[in-house]
Amino acid sequence: MSGERDDPLNPEPLNPEPLRPETIRLAAVDGEPVPRRGLKAVLESNVINHERLPMLEVVCERMVRTFATSMRNLTSDAIDVNLDAITSVRFGDFMDNMPLPALFGVFQVKPWESYGVVSVDAGLIYATVDALLGGRGGARTLPPEGRTFTTIEMNLVSRVVQMALDDLAIAFEEIAAITMGLERMETSPRFAAIAEPSNAAAVATYHVNMEGRGGAFSILLPYATIEPVRDKLLQRFMGEKLGRDHIWAAHMASELYNTEVTVDVVLGEKMMSLRDVRDLKVGQTIALSHTPEDALQIQCGGVPLGRAHIGQRSSNIAIRMATDMSKGYPK
Incomplete structure (x- = not known):
């Protein structure tokens, strides 16, 4: 039998001739690139699957107000700060696409023992230096390409970067108490590598306008840096409370304080056999090991709370606390 047959819908034979190596090379060079498959396609994919972090957006928005105030106090100029976007990128793609010249500030989030990067473009660098050194403002021509940043410029920019990190830490107060310290300033992205190129990161981009x-x-x-507070960053924003409703918390505490509970005073305990319990008669006395001067145990639902002395007041049996319940039951 022949390996071919006539098919009006598929005129090609069932057993086509295999592609020659020359054909494969031409398809890879002259045509479309061969698609990546398997694990390599997953690792090198430009699409980043991530969860939306509503509270991180709130933190970045809150930083706009505090940083604008800090810049006005530092430069005595009219400063306008805007949050352009919050995106998720791969660390390597972000560093490779950063236009040079630029400065990269490597900072550490001390409670989390992790790192982050602040990148400052050339326009903001020269505008900041000009403002801090008494410039009159307005549009200025940037220095020629290839000129490196001086020590004075890097010191002035590092001061502004640290101020931005302090404002970001203040914005994080409702999420977690952290401190961010600038460790070093770099002019090359190669020396600011704090993560693998394929690692995903959240990037908040701000634009600063200083009188033209x-x-x-x-x-x-x-x-990986924000992983310790990932659960809190997933919360939804509710007003200016940064996800925490203080009114509801106060109402819950008030209702808990007004809840009625039953408190038991244990006069004593004695182990008895089931036979002895069955033979108990009315009027029979059970001897306990406690004396009237001993402090008795106070329980609530079987949980020990403290100790108290038993007595009598206004013809009623009363107890007087011997330990503080707020400090827990002494073991």
Whole structure:
């Protein structure tokens, strides 16, 4: 039998001739690139699957107000700060696409023992230096390409970067108490590598306008850095309370304080056999090991709360606390 047959819908034979090596090479060079498959396609994919972090957006928005105030106090100029976007990128793609010249500030989030990067573009660098050194403002021509940043410029920019990190830490107060310290300033992205190129990170980009001059800076936080507070960052924003409803918390505490509970005073305990319990008669006395001067145990639902002395007041049996319940029951 022949390996071919006539098919009006598929005129090609069932056993087509295999492609020659020359054909494969031409398809890879002259045509479309061969698609990546398997694990390599997953690792090198440009699409990042991530969960939306509503509270991180709130923190970045809150930083706009505090940082604008800090910049006005530092430069005595009219400062306008805007949050351009919050995106998720791979660390390597962000560093490779950062236009140079630029400065990269590596900072540490001390409670989390993790790192982040602040990138400042050339426009904001020269605008900041000009404002701090007494410039009159307005658009200015940037220095020629290839010129490196001086020590004075890096010191002035590092001061502004640290101020931005302090404002970001203040914005994080409702999420977690953290401190961010600038460790070093770098001019090359190769020396600011704090994560693997394929690691995902959240990037908040801000634009600063200083009376006709200014530029942009970005704060990059790898997802591994914010992992300790990931659950809190997933919360939804409810008003200006940064996800915490103080009115509801106060109402809950008030209702708990007004809840009625039954408190038991244990006069004593004695182990008895079932036979002895069955033979108990009316009027029979059970001897306990406690004396009237001993402190008795107070329980609530079987949980020990403290100790108290028993007595009598106004013809009623009363107890007087011997330990403080707020400090827990002494073991």
